[in-house]
Amino acid sequence: MASADIANSVLAQAEEIKLQANESFNANKFSQAIDLYTQAIELNGKNAVYWANRAFAHIKLEEYGSAVQDASKAIEVDPKYVKGYYRRGVAYLAMGKLKEALKDFQQVVKVNPNNPDAVKKLKECERAVMKLKFEEAIAVHDVERRSVADSIDFHTIEVEPQYSGARIEGEVVTLDFVKKMMDDFKNQKCLHKRYAYQIVLQTREMLHVLPSLVDITVSDNNHFTVCGDVHGQFYDLLNIFELNGLPSDENPYLFNGDFVDRGSFSLEVILTLFAFKCMSPTAIYLARGNHESKSMNKIYGFEGEVKSKLSETFVEIFAEVFCCLPLAHVINGKVFVVHGGLFSVDGVKLSDIRAIDRFCEPPEEGLMCELLWSDPQPYPGRGPSKRGVGLSFGVDVTKRFLQENNLDLVVRSHEVKDEGYEIEHDGKLITVFSAPNYCDQMGNKGAFIRFQAPDMKPNIVTFSAVPHPDVKPMAYANNFLRLFS
Known part of the structure; x- marks a missing residue:
């Protein structure tokens, strides 16, 4: 030829x-x-x-x-x-x-x-x-900025007599309140802003005193559930609770970041998770994701949704609370759970993560950025990030980090997976993603992981998307971005 x-x-x-x-x-x-x-x-x-x-x-x-x-x-x-x-x-x-x-x-x-x-x-x-x-x-520099949350006294906000939604009696968030609130949300009713302020401000107080790396202890014969990204898919969150039970001290959860944005029920998701945190701090643990940030919320819908459903003031308060979220968790000294992934340098110890000053918007480089943004890659070594932020890291990086910190497993989220999860790096790294049929178009399953003490072997449960009201993903997103969706 x-x-x-x-x-x-x-x-x-x-x-x-x-x-x-x-x-x-x-x-x-x-x-x-x-x-x-x-x-x-x-x-x-x-x-x-x-x-x-x-x-x-x-x-x-x-x-x-x-x-x-x-x-x-x-x-x-x-x-x-x-x-x-x-x-x-x-x-x-x-x-x-x-x-x-x-x-x-x-x-x-x-x-x-x-x-x-x-x-x-x-x-x-x-x-x-x-x-x-x-x-x-x-813009006011962070050093000069006064906390908006500190200026709010929710006790002074009156609740109108005609309000028929969920109510918090006094200072304590109860299970009955959370159930009523979730039921109202399911029926597309709003929570009164007095109670929204109370939940968000009480959550801020709890999160603020935590270290950047939180240690979790699960006693023998008890279990612990880790969920990945939920991304404003409230009705799928309710389905997780149907399948696996409501959060409680006996049935604790860790939600591993990216609670908000893209899905158009992000406010319902975040208020539900925060309310469970207020009800019982050990029933639910919350980690920061890359979407718990002002820049992402401005583009991908959470800011617009909060302005529409509550007020501009709440946008600022949520931004403050997101800066209080811990960056990583370790379960029983063996399982390292983080939203994104590992680091551009070797030798990072758990004490280095614990020492991060996280009370800020995520920087564009360094340990905090990499915890929120990095992704695993199938080949050894390190490479540039496919996202343009953070990096890609290989099996050798994962194994060295685990060995140097006497850990067994990395669990991370951050990426949609067809089956809701993926096991990589010779079984030493699991990605878990809990937003099925992501953005109403990906057709993926969702998943969560149950660990049973003392062996802490991961038991992965997958599930499919459930119907939701006809509000499209990105309904509250930046006008400009919607033009390109």
């Missing part, structure tokens, strides 16, 4: 694989689509479409760092390929990098000035950047 025929055959094969990748993408099988686009790229790396399509699949999996890399490659291959700039702009936007996104959307309009959709999105981006600049200009 002539070399030209061979070349054409390879190009045709790449195009056929791209079509298969498109089918996987349209079926929401984004990881499979990435694998297929990769095969097409290996056969023909000079086709900008393959790079941009793979970038889009990375966006769907929230792998925004990888999306930026692929979209940049598409632009390098074909500087006039509009979708390269568009996809990179969307990825920057999702990372909160509005100024970088603006440059890409300006380029989209420059290449394609008669596209009304592109012009509309550019104007929205310009508005968002102007707003950001204004907020930066009037």
Whole structure:
């Protein structure tokens, strides 16, 4: 066969694989689509479409760092390929990098000035950047900032006679109150702001005195449940409690971050978890996720939802409480539980984590950032983060960390998994994710892990999504981001 025929055959094969990748993408099988686009790229790396399509699949999996890399490659291959700039702009936007996104959307309009959709999105981006600049200009430095929570006295807030929802009598949050509140939430009724203030402020007091790394003891023959991301999926949270029982001292839970954002019942989720914490501090433990932060809440819906259902003041108070959340937990000295993952350096001890000053918005590097953002990778060593924040770490990193700290297992969350969980790194690391059919489109199962003392072997329970009222995910998200959803 002539070399030209061979070349054409390879190009045709790449195009056929791209079509298969498109089918996987349209079926929401984004990881499979990435694998297929990769095969097409290996056969023909000079086709900008393959790079941009793979970038889009990375966006769907929230792998925004990888999306930026692929979209940049598409632009390098074909500087006039509009979708390269568009996809990179969307990825920057999702990372909160509005100024970088603006440059890409300006380029989209420059290449394609008669596209009304592109012009509309550019104007929205310009508005968002102007707003950001204004907020930066009037921002008060943390050192000067007075606590909003300290200025609130919930006792002085009157409850109207016609209010028929759940009530806290006095200072104590009871199980009866929490059950009534959850039932009201299930029926899409609101909690009076007096009781919302009481729950959130009491939770803040409890969390504030905890160390950044919390030790949990489970006595012999008792059990302990770890849940992953819930992401505002309140009705799936209720289903977890149906399957595994309500939190109590005899049935304790750890919720491992990302309680809010994306799902449009985030307020109901966070008030339920906080109320159980108030009812009994040892019935429920809460860890910070990367979405318990101002920058994420501003983009992905929690801020908009809180403003809509409660008030702007609550946005500030939740931000303060999120800064009090512990960063990691150790169960019975053996199981290390963290939202994201491990570190860019070896030799990190549990005492180093315990010593982190966590009372701040998450920084963009360092131990706290890595605890919230990192992900495991299937090969040894360390690599750049597919998210653009944190890093990827291999089996050798996991095993060294466990060995140096006399631990048996890492449990983390942070990533959607088809079965609700994944066991990696020779069984030394488990990802658990508790938001089934994530964002109403991923089709994944949810999972939680039950540990029984003293052996502390993980027993993984999976479950499917349950129906919820017709409020779409991201309903309260940043207007600009919704344009690209």
